[in-house]
Amino acid sequence: MALLDIKNLTVAFDTSVGLFKAVDGIDVSVEAREVLAIVGESGSGKSVAMLAVMGLLPKTATVTADKMEFEGLDLLAMTAQEKRKIIGKDIAMIFQSRWQA
Numbered sequence: 001m002a003l004l005d006i007k008n009l010t011v012a013f014d015t016s017v018g019l020f021k022a023v024d025g026i027d028v029s030v031e032a033r034e035v036l037a038i039v040g041e042s043g044s045g046k047s048v049a050m051l052a053v054m055g056l057l058p059k060t061a062t063v064t065a066d067k068m069e070f071e072g073l074d075l076l077a078m079t080a081q082e083k084r085k086i087i088g089k090d091i092a093m094i095f096q097s098r099w100q101a
């Protein structure tokens with residue numbers, strides 16, 4: 001079982017000029033003790049994808065995925081309260097700057 005297992009993750013933002021798809025169907029699988037680097041040009045959706053995993057996107061974001069599991073736990077089905085037990089403890093983010101994650 002992968003530590004983090006994501007299939008077909010999509011994030012769309014509801015903006016004043018319509019729907020903006022920032023992440024379009026990515027798959028990510030990370031095994032325990034494995035280090036994965038996600039590389040891409042600025043604005044390609046790296047931060048948004050990981051913020052979606054942590055449930056830290058604003059309400060304007062719609063997150064969908066066929067699968068989003070951490071240690072076999074379904075992150076999509078979890079309540080905010082359940083997620084708070086994992087986020088910050090087992091899954092964390094080092095922000096590159098104040099807001100631009």
Ligand SMILES: Nc1ncnc2c1ncn2[C@@H]1O[C@H](COP(=O)(O)OP(=O)(O)OP(=O)(O)O)[C@@H](O)[C@H]1O
Nearest residue numbers: 013022041042043044045046047048049058100101
């Ligand atoms: N709250 C938001 N509402 C609308 N669009 C957003 C929002 N947050 C991010 N975006 C857009 O989503 C896209 C992906 O942004 P993201 O920050 O994930 O890029 P990135 O790959 O992390 O870039 P960088 O390498 O500069 O950190 C960008 O076009 C960004 O403008």
Ligand SMILES: [Mg+2]
Nearest residue numbers: 046047100101
């Ligand atoms: Mg970023």
